[in-house]
Amino acid sequence: MPSAIEVRGLVKEYGPVRAVRGISFAVPEGSVFAFLGPNGAGKTTTTEILEGLRRPSQGEVRVLGRDPWTEGRALHFETGVIPQDFHFFEKITAREAVEYYSALFHVRPKADDLLARVALTDKADARFDTLSGGQKQKLGLALALVNDPRICFLDEPTTGLDPHARRAIWEVIRKLREEGRTVFLTTHYLEEAQLLADRVAIIHRGQIIAEGSPGEIIQAHGGPARLVVAGGPAVAEFFRGREGVAPTVRDGQVEVPIRSKEEGLGYLDALRSSGIPWGGFTVERDTLEDVFVRLVGRMDDGVLKSEGAA
Amino acid sequence: MNGRRIAADLKITARGYLRNPVALFFALVFPLILILLFGLIFSGGSAGPVTIYTQNFDHQSPASQAFLSALNNTSAVRIQLVPASVGNLSTYLGQNGYAVGLVVPAGFASNYSHGVPVHVTLFTNPQAASSAGIALGAVQGVANAFNLAIACPPLKDCQLISIANQNVGSNVYTYIDYLIPGLIGFSILTSPMFSMVDVTSSYRKEGLFRQLSLTPLTRAEWLTSRILWYILLTFLSAAIMLGIGLGVFGAHVTVSLEILPFLVLGPFFFVALGMVAGSAARTPETAAVIGNIITFPMMFLTGTFFPVSEFPPALQLVARVLPLYYVIDGMNQVMLFGNLTAAGLDLLVILAASVVVFVLAIVLFRWRDE
Numbered sequence: 001m002p003s004a005i006e007v008r009g010l011v012k013e014y015g016p017v018r019a020v021r022g023i024s025f026a027v028p029e030g031s032v033f034a035f036l037g038p039n040g041a042g043k044t045t046t047t048e049i050l051e052g053l054r055r056p057s058q059g060e061v062r063v064l065g066r067d068p069w070t071e072g073r074a075l076h077f078e079t080g081v082i083p084q085d086f087h088f089f090e091k092i093t094a095r096e097a098v099e100y101y102s103a104l105f106h107v108r109p110k111a112d113d114l115l116a117r118v119a120l121t122d123k124a125d126a127r128f129d130t131l132s133g134g135q136k137q138k139l140g141l142a143l144a145l146v147n148d149p150r151i152c153f154l155d156e157p158t159t160g161l162d163p164h165a166r167r168a169i170w171e172v173i174r175k176l177r178e179e180g181r182t183v184f185l186t187t188h189y190l191e192e193a194q195l196l197a198d199r200v201a202i203i204h205r206g207q208i209i210a211e212g213s214p215g216e217i218i219q220a221h222g223g224p225a226r227l228v229v230a231g232g233p234a235v236a237e238f239f240r241g242r243e244g245v246a247p248t249v250r251d252g253q254v255e256v257p258i259r260s261k262e263e264g265l266g267y268l269d270a271l272r273s274s275g276i277p278w279g280g281f282t283v284e285r286d287t288l289e290d291v292f293v294r295l296v297g298r299m300d301d302g303v304l305k306s307e308g309a310a
Numbered sequence: 311m312n313g314r315r316i317a318a319d320l321k322i323t324a325r326g327y328l329r330n331p332v333a334l335f336f337a338l339v340f341p342l343i344l345i346l347l348f349g350l351i352f353s354g355g356s357a358g359p360v361t362i363y364t365q366n367f368d369h370q371s372p373a374s375q376a377f378l379s380a381l382n383n384t385s386a387v388r389i390q391l392v393p394a395s396v397g398n399l400s401t402y403l404g405q406n407g408y409a410v411g412l413v414v415p416a417g418f419a420s421n422y423s424h425g426v427p428v429h430v431t432l433f434t435n436p437q438a439a440s441s442a443g444i445a446l447g448a449v450q451g452v453a454n455a456f457n458l459a460i461a462c463p464p465l466k467d468c469q470l471i472s473i474a475n476q477n478v479g480s481n482v483y484t485y486i487d488y489l490i491p492g493l494i495g496f497s498i499l500t501s502p503m504f505s506m507v508d509v510t511s512s513y514r515k516e517g518l519f520r521q522l523s524l525t526p527l528t529r530a531e532w533l534t535s536r537i538l539w540y541i542l543l544t545f546l547s548a549a550i551m552l553g554i555g556l557g558v559f560g561a562h563v564t565v566s567l568e569i570l571p572f573l574v575l576g577p578f579f580f581v582a583l584g585m586v587a588g589s590a591a592r593t594p595e596t597a598a599v600i601g602n603i604i605t606f607p608m609m610f611l612t613g614t615f616f617p618v619s620e621f622p623p624a625l626q627l628v629a630r631v632l633p634l635y636y637v638i639d640g641m642n643q644v645m646l647f648g649n650l651t652a653a654g655l656d657l658l659v660i661l662a663a664s665v666v667v668f669v670l671a672i673v674l675f676r677w678r679d680e
Contacts, residue, residue: 083521
C-alpha cells in the first residue's frame with residue numbers, strides 16, 4: 001500500500017528548544033494512524049508540520065507526495081483538518097459555516113448531509129457560541145470533510161468531551177476509515193488509540209519511543225499475561241507454596257504471571273484439586289495504557305537520573 | 311484573487327457583523343447620536359461674538375491696535391488677526407467660508423493723528439445678515455468713539471474714520487455643515503480601527519487565521535473582503551448622516567460624486583492600518599492599546615467635531631500629520647468649498663498613505679507561523 005504520509009528525520013526547533021528531535025514514520029493510505037504522547041511531547045508540532053502550518057527545521061516530509069510547507073495550497077484541497085481546540089466565528093450557525101467552507105472550496109454545499117454525518121442535525125441553525133464543546137468539535141469535523149479529503153488530520157478531537165460525545169466522534173472516525181480515507185489522529189486517550197488505530201506511534205520528548213500496531217506494541221513492551229484469582233489469604237498461600245511463583249495480592253485478588261495457557265490451566269487444575277475455596281478467575285493483559293505509562297515513566301526516570309548525575 | 315471566495319467571505323463577515331450589537335452600535339448608531347447631539351447643541355446660530363478676520367496693515371501703530379482692541383472689548387465681536395501674507399482678504403474669506411472681515415489700511419495712525427480721513431474696509435456677507443449687522447454696528451460704534459475723541463475744529467468734517475462696507479460673495483457655513491464631513495470621517499476612522507485591531511489579534515489568538523489558511527482563501531482575498539465590507543458600512547453611515555444633516559438641520563453641503571473616492575479610500579486605509587496595529591501586537595490587550603494610541607488623537611484633532619481652521623496654529627500643524635485630516639479636509643473641499651484641486655491633493659496624500667499601509671499590512675500579517 002502506498003504511503004499517504006512519509007516523514008524522515010524530522011526536526012523542529014523553536015529557538016534553542018528542540019520540540020521534535022529527528023523522527024521518522026510512514027502512514028499507509030487508508031489506515032488510521034494514532035500519534036500518542038503526553039502533553040508537550042511534540043504531537044501538535046508534528047501534526048502542524050504535516051498540515052503545512054509550520055516549517056520543519058530539518059528532515060523530509062511528504063503528504064500525498066507533496067511538501068506541505070511549499071505546496072500547502074494544492075494539498076489543502078485533499079486534506080481536512082480539525083486543529084486542537086477548534087474555534088469558529090461566534091455568530092455564525094453550523095449550516096452557514098458549512099456553506100462558507102463549501103464556497104471557499106468551490107464544492108456544492110451539502111450542509112444537511114455533512115451535519116447528519118457528525119450527528120449535528122439538531123444544531124444546524126444554532127450559532128457557534130451557543131454550541132457545547134462536543135458540538136463544536138463535531139462542526140469542526142464536518143468542516144474538515146467539506147472538501148471530501150483523502151487525509152484527515154484530527155488533533156486531539158475528543159479532548160475534554162463527555163463519553164457520549166467522544167463515542168460519537170469515534171463513530172465518525174470509523175466511518176472515515178471504511179470510506180478508505182487516511183486518518184492521522186493525535187490523542188492522549190490510550191483507549192481511543194487502541195480502539196481506532198491500525199498503527200500507533202508513541203512520541204515522548206520529541207522522539208518516537210515505540211511504533212507498531214497496538215498489539216505489536218503491547219507484545220514488545222508489555223509484561224506477561226496475568227491469571228487473577230478471587231480468593232482470600234489461603235489462595236495466596238497456595239500459590240506461594242509453588243516453585244518459582246511470585247503472587248501479588250490486591251483487594252482480595254491474587255495475581256500470578258503466566259507464560260502460556262497451559263501454565264494457567266495447570267494452576268487452575270491444581271487450585272481446584274486443593275479444595276481451597278475461591279471465587280473465580282480472569283486473565284489480564286497489559287493495555288496500551290499500561291505500556292505507555294511504563295515506557296514514558298521509564299524514560300522520565302532515566303532522564304531524572306542522568307540529570308541528577310550531571 | 312477569486313471573486314467567488316471574496317463574496318463568500320464578505321457574506322460571512324456581514325452576517326457576523328450584523329449579529330453583533332456592539333459593532334453595529336459603534337458603526338451606525340453612535341455617529342447618529344453624535345450628529346444629533348452636536349447638531350442640537352450648536353445649531354443655536356449666532357451664539358457668542360461674531361469673529362472678524364482682520365488684516366492690519368498698520369500694525370506697528372498704537373492707534374490701530376487701540377482701535378482693534380476697542381472692537382474686541384465690545385464683546386459683540388472678536389478680532390482674529392490674519393497675516394498680510396494670505397493676500398486678498400475677500401478671496402481668503404471666500405475660500406474659508408468666513409462671513410466677516412476687516413482691513414485696516416497702512417497709514418491708519420498717521421492719517422488719524424493728522425486729521426486726514428481714512429477708510430477701514432469691512433467685508434460682510436448678505437447671507438449671514440445677523441453677523442453682518444452685528445459687525446457693522448460694532449465697527450461703526452468704535453469708529454464714532456475714535457472720531458469724537460479727537461478735538462474737532464469748528465466747521466470741519468470730523469468723520470476721520472469711515473467705513474467702506476463690501477459684500478463678500480462667499481458661502482457662509484454653519485457648524486452643522488462642518489459636522490457632516492467631520493462625522494463621516496469619524497466613522498471612517500473608528501468603525502474599521504476598533505474592530506480590525508480586535509479581529510486581527512483575537513483571530514490569531516483563537517487560531518482562526520490558521521484555520522482559514524487551510525482553506526483556499528488567501529490573505530489578500532480576506533483583506534479585500536474586509537475592505538469591501540467597511541466601504542459598504544461607510545456608504546451606509548454617510549447616507550444616514552447626510553440624511554439627518556440635510557433633513558433635520560438644513561445643512562447646505564454639496565452632495566456630489568466627488569466625495570466617493572474619499573468614502574472608498576478612507577475605509578481602505580483604516581482597515582489596513584487596523585490590521586497593521588493588530589498584527590504588531592502579541593496579545594489582543596496590547597493590540598487594543600496600540601489601536602487606541604493611533605485612533606484617539608485622530609478622533610479629536612482632525613476636524614471631526616470642530617473645523618481644524620479654528621484650532622490654534624500648533625494644533626493645526628499636528629492635524630496635518632494625521633491621515634484622517636486629509637480625508638475630512640478633502641470632503642470639506644468637495645462638500646463645502648467646491649475646491650476640487652485642493653480635494654485632489656488631499657486624495658493624493660491618502661492614496662500614497664494607503665499604498666504604504668496596505669503593503670505593510672500584507673508583509674506583517676501572517677496566516678501561519680514559521
